[in-house]
Amino acid sequence: MLPITFLMSEANMPERIAFNDLAAQRRYLGQAVDEAIRSVVDHSMYVMGPEVARFERDLSAFCGAKHAISCGSGTDALSLVLLAKNVKAGDAVLCPSFTFAATAEAIAGLGATPVFVDVSEDSFNLDATSLVSSISMLKRSGAKPVGIIAVDLFGQPADYNDIEEIAAREGLWLVCDAAQAFGASYKGRQVGSIGLATTTSFFPAKPLGCYGDGGAVFTNDDELANTILSLRMHGRGTDNYDNVRIGMNSRLDTIQAAVLIEKLKIFPDEIAARNRIAKRYNEQLRDCATVPSIREGATSVWAQYTLRLPRCDRGAFQTSLAAVDVPTAVYYRTPMHRQAAYRHFPTAPKGLPASDRLAAEVVSLPMHAYLSEEVQDQITAAVRSALAPCRR
Numbered sequence: 001m002l003p004i005t006f007l008m009s010e011a012n013m014p015e016r017i018a019f020n021d022l023a024a025q026r027r028y029l030g031q032a033v034d035e036a037i038r039s040v041v042d043h044s045m046y047v048m049g050p051e052v053a054r055f056e057r058d059l060s061a062f063c064g065a066k067h068a069i070s071c072g073s074g075t076d077a078l079s080l081v082l083l084a085k086n087v088k089a090g091d092a093v094l095c096p097s098f099t100f101a102a103t104a105e106a107i108a109g110l111g112a113t114p115v116f117v118d119v120s121e122d123s124f125n126l127d128a129t130s131l132v133s134s135i136s137m138l139k140r141s142g143a144k145p146v147g148i149i150a151v152d153l154f155g156q157p158a159d160y161n162d163i164e165e166i167a168a169r170e171g172l173w174l175v176c177d178a179a180q181a182f183g184a185s186y187k188g189r190q191v192g193s194i195g196l197a198t199t200t201s202f203f204p205a206k207p208l209g210c211y212g213d214g215g216a217v218f219t220n221d222d223e224l225a226n227t228i229l230s231l232r233m234h235g236r237g238t239d240n241y242d243n244v245r246i247g248m249n250s251r252l253d254t255i256q257a258a259v260l261i262e263k264l265k266i267f268p269d270e271i272a273a274r275n276r277i278a279k280r281y282n283e284q285l286r287d288c289a290t291v292p293s294i295r296e297g298a299t300s301v302w303a304q305y306t307l308r309l310p311r312c313d314r315g316a317f318q319t320s321l322a323a324v325d326v327p328t329a330v331y332y333r334t335p336m337h338r339q340a341a342y343r344h345f346p347t348a349p350k351g352l353p354a355s356d357r358l359a360a361e362v363v364s365l366p367m368h369a370y371l372s373e374e375v376q377d378q379i380t381a382a383v384r385s386a387l388a389p390c391r392r
């Protein structure tokens with residue numbers, strides 16, 4: 001557990017409430033990260049230095065995946081898996097509409113077709129019924145579904161029991177986009193060990209973030225792992241100047257690996273702190289808003305703490321919180337099936353009513369491991385008073 005003395009110390013008193021307080025984390029880490037960066041600068045192996053392999057071993061040990069392969073970003077991690085699966089024009093890949101653009105971008109970027117499926121209103125994650133009807137629709141129309149990318153939105157794993165069964169029955173591969181959920185678990189299985197492969201992101205604002213861009217792929221499949229190792233280095237064969245396939249340049253910088261080695265050490269404590277904070281938010285807000293719910297058997301890393309505000313003017317709510325310096329954010333205002341670049345792609349046959357409703361109703365509150373109870377009480381008091389007009 002992060003020591004309460006730090007959370008209450010002068011050093012952790014922000015001038016303004018932060019949505020995600022990376023500066024507090026940096027103060028808590030003290031000299032460790034500075035020294036780790038310094039040591040990379042001293043040895044100068046900036047690309048594929050020894051810290052990269054060390055961090056990959058730490059990641060494997062953390063989540064139990066046989067292979068952890070670091071790369072340039074969470075988006076690249078998805079692209080690497082899809083490239084390894086030879087996804088190409090004419091292939092259809094199912095994914096949720098209520099997600100960050102990268103999920104669908106990785107599919108469309110290879111010339112394949114993202115097919116937008118609806119989500120469940122209480123978990124924000126892929127809805128099994130909508131998934132099944134979308135697959136039937138594709139098969140009826142003669143399209144060629146090849147796989148599913150499930151997203152673990154806001155830190156909670158998708159409903160993998162159902163999704164795995166559907167994928168197996170339909171002969172589709174399953175990739176888990178865990179950019180927001182590394183460190184979470186589903187029915188005793190750690191995120192990273194589910195599906196054909198799992199991808200994550202180390203973008204600074206993610207639960208496990210570095211000091212720039214970074215990502216990783218996890219898999220237990222040796223052949224897939226070997227293909228991805230080759231793909232991230234321009235499709236290398238026996239050496240760097242032997243090219244056996246068309247690949248990418250996507251590596252995790254050694255400096256980022258060094259930062260992440262230090263951050264992974266405190267990550268379990270940070271996850272515990274995030275869960276403690278989410279529980280307090282739930283207790284203090286349950287009676288006045290729709291608080292997020294975690295499925296039985298799942299744990300979350302709370303990448304976001306997201307309320308639903310049905311029957312409420314969300315803009316006015318955000319404005320009244322901003323007036324008392326409480327930052328909020330909306331993830332996501334426009335679901336993918338309504339985005340200019342993506343709206344021509346197919347959607348679930350019955351439409352995506354839950355995705356549309358969530359896009360209109362969700363709002364996220366400040367969430368990070370360094371939020372003190374005092375500041376949190378200030379936030380919930382402000383939320384309660386901003387919601388008063390909606391409850392009349």
Ligand SMILES: *Cc1c(COP(=O)(O)O)cnc(C)c1O
Nearest residue numbers: 073074075100102103179201203
């Ligand atoms: C952040 C994110 C990504 C992309 O990660 P980057 O490291 O920013 O490329 C992919 N999928 C989801 C759901 C994300 O939240």
